[in-house]
Amino acid sequence: MLRFLHIPPPHSPSPTPLRLRRLTMKTHAHMALRRHGLAMSIAAALACACGTSAAQNAPPPPAPATQPQAPPADTGQKGTTELAAITVTGSALPRIDVETPSPVTTITADQIQKSGLTTVSDVIRAVSADNSGSIPPAFTGGFAAGSSGVALRGLTVNSTLVLINGRRAANYPLADDGQRSFVDLNTIPSNAIERIEVLKDGASSLYGADAIAGVVNIILRPGYQGTEFSADVGTSQHGGGATRRATVLFGGGDLRKDGWNAYFSAEYQKDDRIKVGDRGYPYNTNDLTRSGGNNLIGGQPSQNSGSPYGTVTPGTLGTPGDVTTGIADPGAVAQPLSACGAGSTLVTNDPNNPGSYCAFNRTRYFDISPEMERQGIYGRFSLKISDTSQAYIDASYYQVRTQFRGPPPQIQASTPNNTNAIALPATLPDGSINPNNPFAADGKAALINYTFPGIPGGGDNKNHNMRITGGMTGSWGDWSYDTALVFNHESLDISTPGLLNYNALVAAVTNGTYNFLNSSANSPELLRALGPTLQKTSTSDLQSFDFRVTRPLMDLPGGSLGLATGLDVRHEEQNDPDLNPDLAAQGLGIAHTKGHRTVSGAYVELDAPFLESLEVDVSGRYDHYSDFGKNFSPKIGIKWKPIEQLAFRGTFSKGFRAPSFAENGSSESEGFATYTPPPEFQALHNNSGYVQPYPLAFLTAANPKVKPERSKSYTFGILFQPTQDLSASIDYYRIKKTGVIGQQSPAAVLDAYYNGQPLPPASSIVADVPDPAAPNALPRPLVVDAPYVNQNALETKGIDLDLKGGFNFNESTRFTSEINLTRIITWVLTLEDGTKLQFVGTHGPYGLSSGAGTPRYRGSWANSLQIGKLNITGTVYYTSGLKLTAPDVAPGCQSTNTTTGDNFPLSCRMSSFTEVDFTGRYDLTEKVAITGSIMNAFDRKAPLDPLNYAAFNYNPTYSQSGAVGRFFTVGVRVKL
Template structure:
């Protein structure tokens, strides 16, 4: 893609984020630590060549969030692809996980570090394809600061640092004991939280040793707990009817291949195709016998089901975490360091009973056939399939138990004016997902139908023994591990007139392995209505890197970086970066950067085995002919996804240009223009796009037999990962900070941060009305899950022993996905207010009370979503009130 220069659009609105807070400007030691992120060369200047935003522990606490994702997802720089545990259901493939996608480029394009080093990804990928570092493995209590590098950094850190870097700095400043606790609850029910923390440590001139023990528990929230999301029939809000076509007791469905010509001709005719062929009715709501479909749920001849009330909106979670971070002097010039983290987490998820879409059959001579006693009915003696819920064995329930361990051991020191550091890291994350209720085994269910153990059309007649026969338990085991060795040396190489040229050289070797294995029932295709993945792969890579800081003038610094990587599974890549920092005066800094970045295909995308999804798809081909609801509204179909070992890495070019102006001692302005240009994006083509473009290609979309000129109903869609198209996005960040110290009214701090996208153009596989395919570019800016801008604003007021914080968060309006007619609903903008009050008047004790979403603003309506809310952009918890304490002794 050609770079689109939008500098004129921001009118030289020069560029770079004022990434440090007023507090950081007053604390030289804090600023020095912040600037380490993004460079292997230590520096003391407050503003470096790359834009960095820093969140202190106090900033995190002010958000009221008990976990990192709660704070990070509110940042304007966070975009599409950011996700929390909200929206987890029994169909989710990464239950209990969360991650951030900077600039909306995807969670897998955002590199997460802990103390400057990589972390292993979660064993379970999100939405089958997205590998991510699970932020829930890191308790807030153990975090000292978070640095967010807002430009590409592959030249420094390697793969995944496409959109930027989130570097989590752990506590190293504990001297004594600290006890803290927090409780919270929501105004609308569910989601109650308890969090208790014990921290202790010691600090001396020989080193420090910091420990933390953290306990966190959150209750679940169901869609039923939020009236506006408590039903999948959103017509009461002007939205869509997304009730499932798999109901109770369900619908009879006939398949052409199972019928004789006479039986097929006896079916009612729904319409006449263009060539005169009758289009037959093939689905009939079950209205026979004692157990009948509720008349209010029969829509379009189909027995529907409202699954929303039974589904988790936020799963319940319990986590206990331990962290150690220590440094000890070994000799005058050498110190050793060690980091250790461990966590056990349990998550409970619930979904509605398993849906069946023609997986099960009943022969025409089965005694339980619903029309067995009606010899005159056209379905008498006909082999039938069905759409129904196995609600009679209960809602689907899963427990996910996960373990996380991380250990780093290393040493650093100096030799002949050169600093050196080396370390070995070992990280392992594992999880066991158990489906313990509500999961039917297809083979047993079919046997039970055939032998009369279980009657799907008369559930009230079924016995406990029959239900126990069809029910099973499921298990999925996953693990992700990483071992790495790194070494870096840095120092001054020679003198120029303006100062010394500093350099850093290093190497890193890394081995990664991932396993994701469902039990044999999944592998044999015996579990229907629930997604599961299978992926097994490993690789190693070796990297060499160099970096130079060149003082061209006393006011101008040039940064040069280069990194070479060799991967065992796809080859080599080399990425450079050039950046500058110009300070023409004490109160003005101009800076910019240019570089290339890459993202290696994840092990899941390379090695994913056959995996079944249940996407909602509109069959536009049939809709144009039949006009029926079943064809013209989103319905679940089976999509088969698999990995692709021929994938190549995504590549990217990015640049940044900006200015930071300290207008007065109390007021600063920062503006930052950013631009990313990606190529060879790795993604699934997508079930809807495949149906739109290739709905009659039997290699991609398997259908039942045609009904004259009318294509048969979709049975299976085949999808996979490919390198396809590119993406370009650009925009600017605006940062304003002001402080006001009054004599009588206290001390005020004001902060405003805006991220505004000028363009978000993505190339993808498209098709026209005639099914002709091409690679087309679409501007997604302002479209689904891509609001054009986000901003946050905060006011801190400190008077005597009271500190009050008000924080506003705004997400711009954007378009929903288009419906069958090509129309798009406008999803409203959303502004929330967080507030907290802390009292510090007691010795060593701080008390705080507050609320997130104080005004209890409902998440805006999103008709394309089954329950009417966009879980990845908005939060449905509502007002969350909390109280907490912190005591030092």
């Protein structure tokens, strides 16, 4: 729960505050500096010459004599330097000592500006604790294309609660993988940020559901006076991705003198796309033979992939008149339907493809980064009601448009209708010879692989987010209160072209109305009928009301026993209709979610400073959900400082995650992953193209009986500051969830299918048509159908390390260095049957992480030098490598050369990735500054990752900058 800094006017009586615990610092100026010395666990990205750490680290050294003292937080009031209490995320009670029993990282607006990062998404996803399940904006092939989400502790986006000004926000209208609800970071105002607080601890005892792995609280300015402008441009060294960004912030009115303050913020950012063709090998192709891998390039009959020039093989129709039942003649070989043209290469005598075909690189139609346009406005008006109270209203509207390219559709698809055996008939319905079929004169059908030129692929997603908050804060006697009403509506318009209509395709092949020999001869009307644009609008809504109060109860040796309590009520709705409701479009499964519920909750917190060196905080919350019932979440935290330089802290809490509407509402979803069958199964099919890597569908239905996930969390930390210039903190965490909600194990369903055993209850397999090369062998699975269930348990343990040093060379020169590192010790999922799956250092959990995996280490090291008006920061980011294994899919290496059977690469590993960024700022005058950055300064390439399915041969979640390459930006800041 967040309370803004409250500084009572000097001409009026001050409300009775809590008797805050005694401070050992002696000077008022030092206390003011301590209040603003807030921690940052992404310090590598955000370190600056005056940057400080608190909440996790001990207080910083005083600023050099030539630098002004940090001002109080901007409330639209001027001329005061009084020390004020602040409410830190994870506690509902105001305090001056910002080091709570829980680990909290605070990132200020100034630090964000000096980092070179421009959006909330960039800043939060740079936190070292963000891990498995994080959603990058570059993943346009996912369910939630164009959005961005944070996943602290590697527990995916649905276990990290995102707040704005301490209050909930509406979820993105599309659930990640059709299951996991989350807040889209792209729709949060970034130009109006005062600070971001990242609580890396369970917090359901105050905030309710979803705060299992932690809380990200984006705190916007409570007031502002003045005018600021900024403009930035940037581009990549290797082409594409140019960016333009502009912001404005202005406000007026002194809340103390005038009785009001109002300010307005606007921002605009446009990022051009980076095409796959703009980058070199291996990011621009599916042919990895030069590296020892597979050749999955388009056009190969054995891969069921087509080119615009087509490939045909003589055969017959298994069912006369049914063009989807083609059977190749024994020993028949493929040949191009027409001469290979631009963008293709004739290939003959390929061991896996007897005959010849036109190799065609379909990846060139994809993007490494999509085109994104982000624009929004935010405003706030504050009104002084009395000497001890004020009211406010704020509103924001943000629109984020993501446009991404895709390849033209091809005939071959496995779902929802199998067209891998489609064939051109010898004769048309009127009895005439089919002119598209080169074998028609012999009465033969022609099995065809083909990509339709002239039908564009890709998508256009436009997200609209409107949020209005009205509230009052103040005091009455010993009580301080904070109440607010929130309305948040999010609407997502989705437009998806280029998916073949099954009925139109069959009709065009049967009737010969599509000209396969000369694609330019086909009319626009026919192309639109074959590949119509699918559209839908998905919505998400949240309305909430809360009332919160605090007061001192009694004096203790270390300060006042503080009480905080509050209640809140909210209503949530989601309506995400099917884009493909009648399964008419090929290559697109089912995905719809609909649900609503009302949630009411109440909490209480007691903070007891029994001694100046000992603090105990206890809290608990009761929630009632209209769809599944009630829950109680307690928490206790302790902080002990035996000496001023050393502190120990620890917490224990219970938490829960409410089932999403996708999990217990009226919903089902179907996702796809590139899948390689087991070697034994491949051998039974003679390693034919039928058993090469192909899209496997995972269909999951909601289960009304599914229960909430419940958690127990522990943290223990040590904070040490031997001198004012050196500080360190280390925190250990352990989170155990029971009743983990997930699709009934697809691996168990697949194992039972391959072994001829009964499938697990409520599950099923939809099998493909038999393999033409091995018709008596078990068909490959096309769809794994399993419901959501409460699986047994999940447990993760890890360590966060923060080290910081600052050195003053002279009055105008200061150097700071900070290391932040997160190590995940273990991440184990225990399935219903007792099977334990260890994911640390692997690409698992494969589906939950979009194939991104769970790195063991993520860290950063920042070195910042301030020389007078110049500030330069160099930041090193590190992510450890991953095994190319996915225990939740199948045992063993999941990346192999399917011809030789060898691991690819032989080490079965993705290498680690290290990136270095340089940012700088020079103050030309007190009001004008120029900025610049070189991101990925050493142009490090993203390591090869053939297992991740969010991009071509690299991992965009952790090494997107390695595919983008060296990137330059310059900008100007003007403050009037």
